[in-house]
Amino acid sequence: MAQVELTRHLFKFFPQLEGQRLEVEATTIAEVIAGLEKLAPGFAFYICDELGRLRTHVNIFIEEERIADRHRLSDPIGPKARVFILQALSGG
Amino acid sequence: MDTKILVGTRKGSFCVEKADGTWRPRLAGHLGQGVNFLCREPASGTWWAALGHGHWGAKLSRSKDEGHTWQDAPQIKYPEGAKYLAPPMPDESGDAPGPVITRPATLLKLWMIAFGAPGQIHVGTIPGGLFSSHDGGESFSLNRPLWNHESRGGDLFSGTGTGKTDWFGTPAADGEFAPGIHSIVVDPRDPKRILVAVSTAGVLETTDGGQTWRGKNRGLLNDYLPNPAAEWGHDPHYVEQSLGQPEHLWQQNHAGVFYSSNGGEQWARVSQPENGVHFGFPIAVDAKDGRTAWVVPGKADSERTTVGGGLFVARTTDGGQHWQPLRKGLPQEHAYDVVYRHALSNHGDFLAFGSTTGNLYVSEDRGDSWQSVAHNLPPIYSVRFG
Known part of the structure; x- marks a missing residue:
C-alpha cells in the first residue's frame, strides 16, 4: 500500500480526502492516481491532462525523488512507499 | 429579475447588486482562482464559471444558489x-x-x-x-x-x-x-x-x-497582412449581435471596429481613429436597435491602454457613422484601465465594464453617465448581467 500525501490546496476541491490516511494499492504512480480517482471522482483531471500526462505545474515525489516519467507515470513504487503530490513552485 | 452584475476576475467570482440605492459587490466564490468567464444560464438560472487554475488546469464550475456554493461541472x-x-x-x-x-x-x-x-x-x-x-x-x-x-x-x-x-x-x-x-x-x-x-x-x-x-469574413481588413482583405488571418477581438435584430452584428477587431447589417455577409470598417475609436477588445450592442453599439477604446495596439490617460466609452446610434465619447463619471487623468473582451456588457439601459486595474463602472442611462462601484477588485476578466 502506497501512502499518499497531498498538498492542502487539493483539499479545497476534494474535501472528502482531508484528514484521511490515504493508502492506495499501487505498483506505479499511474495506479496511485487511478486509486485516488476512485476515492474522489474528478481527481485525476486535476493532476493530469487528457493524455494522462502530469500537468506542467504539478510535481509527484516518491519519498524524496521526483518522478522521472511525467508522460506515462510509470515510475514503480515499493510496497510501503510514501508518495507526495504537490504543486510545483514554478518561480516568481 | 433583480439586476445583478456577475464579475469574473483573476482571483474569484463577484456579484454586484444594487441595494438601498448603492451598488455593492460581494465575493461569490472561487477565491484565489482565475475566473475567465462568469454568467447566468437564462433557462435554469444556474451560474456557470470558466475557471483557469494555475496548477490544476481549466475547470467548469456551476452554482445553483447564485454563487453561495459551487460544484465542479x-x-x-x-x-x-x-x-x-x-x-x-x-x-x-x-x-x-x-x-x-x-x-x-x-x-x-x-x-x-x-x-x-x-x-x-x-x-x-x-x-x-x-x-x-x-x-x-x-x-x-x-x-x-x-x-x-x-x-x-x-x-x-x-x-x-x-x-x-x-x-x-x-x-x-x-x-x-x-x-x-x-x-x-x-x-x-x-x-x-x-x-x-x-x-x-x-x-x-x-x-x-x-x-x-x-x-464570414468578407469586408474585414487586417492591416498586418500583405492582402488585408484575405479570407482568413483576421483577429476579431469580440463579436456581438443585437438580440432583437440579430442581423446586426458588430465586432471589435484588432484592426478596427466592424459592423454588418446583414448577418455577417458583408462587414464594413466603421472605426474613426481620428476620434480615438479604433483599437480595443470589447463591444456591446443594443438589444432593440442594431445600429447602436458601445466600445471602450484603447490607444493603438502598440500601447493598449487608455487614450491620453483618460477613460471613455464611445457610443454610436447610426451604425458607426458617428461616435460619441462618453466621459461623465469616468476618470480623465492618470487612468490606465484596460478592458478585456468579455468585460463590457449591457442590459436595457444599464451598461457595466471592468478593467484590469480592478475598477468596475456602471451606467444606468445608456452610457451618458457612469459611476465607479468597485475600485480594488482583482484584474477583471468578464462582466455579464445575470
Whole structure:
C-alpha cells in the first residue's frame, strides 16, 4: 500500500480526502492516481491532462525523488512507499 | 429579475447588486482562482464559471444558489485523437521541424460560455475547440466539423489533413500559442445558427446546428497582412449581435471596429481613429436597435491602454457613422484601465465594464453617465448581467 500525501490546496476541491490516511494499492504512480480517482471522482483531471500526462505545474515525489516519467507515470513504487503530490513552485 | 452584475476576475467570482440605492459587490466564490468567464444560464438560472487554475488546469464550475456554493461541472476534455496543426516552435535541437507540426490537443483554457435553446450550452476554448452540451451541461462534446474545418487543416482524426492551416494563435493561451474561440453568438430566433470568432482566423457560421461551417469574413481588413482583405488571418477581438435584430452584428477587431447589417455577409470598417475609436477588445450592442453599439477604446495596439490617460466609452446610434465619447463619471487623468473582451456588457439601459486595474463602472442611462462601484477588485476578466 502506497501512502499518499497531498498538498492542502487539493483539499479545497476534494474535501472528502482531508484528514484521511490515504493508502492506495499501487505498483506505479499511474495506479496511485487511478486509486485516488476512485476515492474522489474528478481527481485525476486535476493532476493530469487528457493524455494522462502530469500537468506542467504539478510535481509527484516518491519519498524524496521526483518522478522521472511525467508522460506515462510509470515510475514503480515499493510496497510501503510514501508518495507526495504537490504543486510545483514554478518561480516568481 | 433583480439586476445583478456577475464579475469574473483573476482571483474569484463577484456579484454586484444594487441595494438601498448603492451598488455593492460581494465575493461569490472561487477565491484565489482565475475566473475567465462568469454568467447566468437564462433557462435554469444556474451560474456557470470558466475557471483557469494555475496548477490544476481549466475547470467548469456551476452554482445553483447564485454563487453561495459551487460544484465542479462535468468537465470538458478533448477526445482521444484530437490534433491540430501549429506553427513550429524553435527548439534547442536545431532541427527544422518543417512548416507546421501536428500537436495533440489538450484543454488549455475555457474562454467563453453561451446558451442556445434551453439545455444547450456552448463553450469556446483554447486550442480552438467549440464544445456543446445538449443536456443542460451534463456532458459536452467537441464540435468536430468545426475542428476539422478546411481552414484549420482538415480532418486530423482520421487522416493527415491538408497540411496547411489558416488558424494561428493567441497569447491568451496561458503560455502556449494556439488559437482560441472567444465569441459565440447564437441567433435567438434560430439556435441552429451560430457564429463563432477565432483569434486568429476570423468568423465562422453554421446554420445547421454545427454540422457545417463557413467563413464570414468578407469586408474585414487586417492591416498586418500583405492582402488585408484575405479570407482568413483576421483577429476579431469580440463579436456581438443585437438580440432583437440579430442581423446586426458588430465586432471589435484588432484592426478596427466592424459592423454588418446583414448577418455577417458583408462587414464594413466603421472605426474613426481620428476620434480615438479604433483599437480595443470589447463591444456591446443594443438589444432593440442594431445600429447602436458601445466600445471602450484603447490607444493603438502598440500601447493598449487608455487614450491620453483618460477613460471613455464611445457610443454610436447610426451604425458607426458617428461616435460619441462618453466621459461623465469616468476618470480623465492618470487612468490606465484596460478592458478585456468579455468585460463590457449591457442590459436595457444599464451598461457595466471592468478593467484590469480592478475598477468596475456602471451606467444606468445608456452610457451618458457612469459611476465607479468597485475600485480594488482583482484584474477583471468578464462582466455579464445575470
